[in-house]
Amino acid sequence: MGGFRQQTEDQILDRAAALLARRGTRTSLQEIADAVGLSKAGLQYHFPTKDALHSAVLAKAAGIGQQVLDVVGDLPLGPERDLRAIEAWIDVALAHPGLVSLLLTPVSSAVADDPADDGAEAVLASATAALAAFGVDLEAATAERTVRVSAALAALGVLTLAAHQNDLTVAWRPHMVVACFDALGHRRPVPTPEA
Helix, strand or coil, X not given: CHHHHHHHHHHHHHHHHHHHHHHHHHCCHHHHHHHHCCCHHHHHHHXXXXXXXXXXXXXXXXXXXXXXXXXXXXXXXXXXXXXXXHHHHHHHHHHCHHHHHHHHHHHHCHHHHCXXXXXXXXXXXXXXXXXXXXXXXXXXXXXXXXXXXXXXHHHHHHHHHHHHHCCCHHXXXXXHHHHHXXXXXXXXXXXCCCC
């Protein structure tokens, strides 16, 4: 039963994140309950208050960068680690499109101007771990490497959302790996998928 509950809570958090990305903290518990097909009481069984849900969403968003870092942290820096980091990020992003939307919000929406939204810390935590997965330390990194990694991650986020919207996650995944790996300045890591 714990696995089903965790799966339900992950779905709630991802849908809530997508709504928070679009509407900010104005999003109501009823809107989130409707989005996940639960009654408001059913949602409150998992997250009793709006603040509890918002905190859980931000904690989940902050943790996804660390999730990728955990996958590649023991690998030496270089193209192999970059490829594994790209693949791990794509898999995480495809599994959590709502969280990706929320993490992209500061650069894509007026929600970033909402003074009640404290998601900036979650975004910073996830971004710091994301950069570390690629061996980027902002204190010591070269501008070119920082820009390349940031561009690859931004492209990855936008592409995963577009793939979800168009039901093309499976078809696009290999192309996304190649495009993001190329953005890092490497040559094709895998044979170019057929169009």
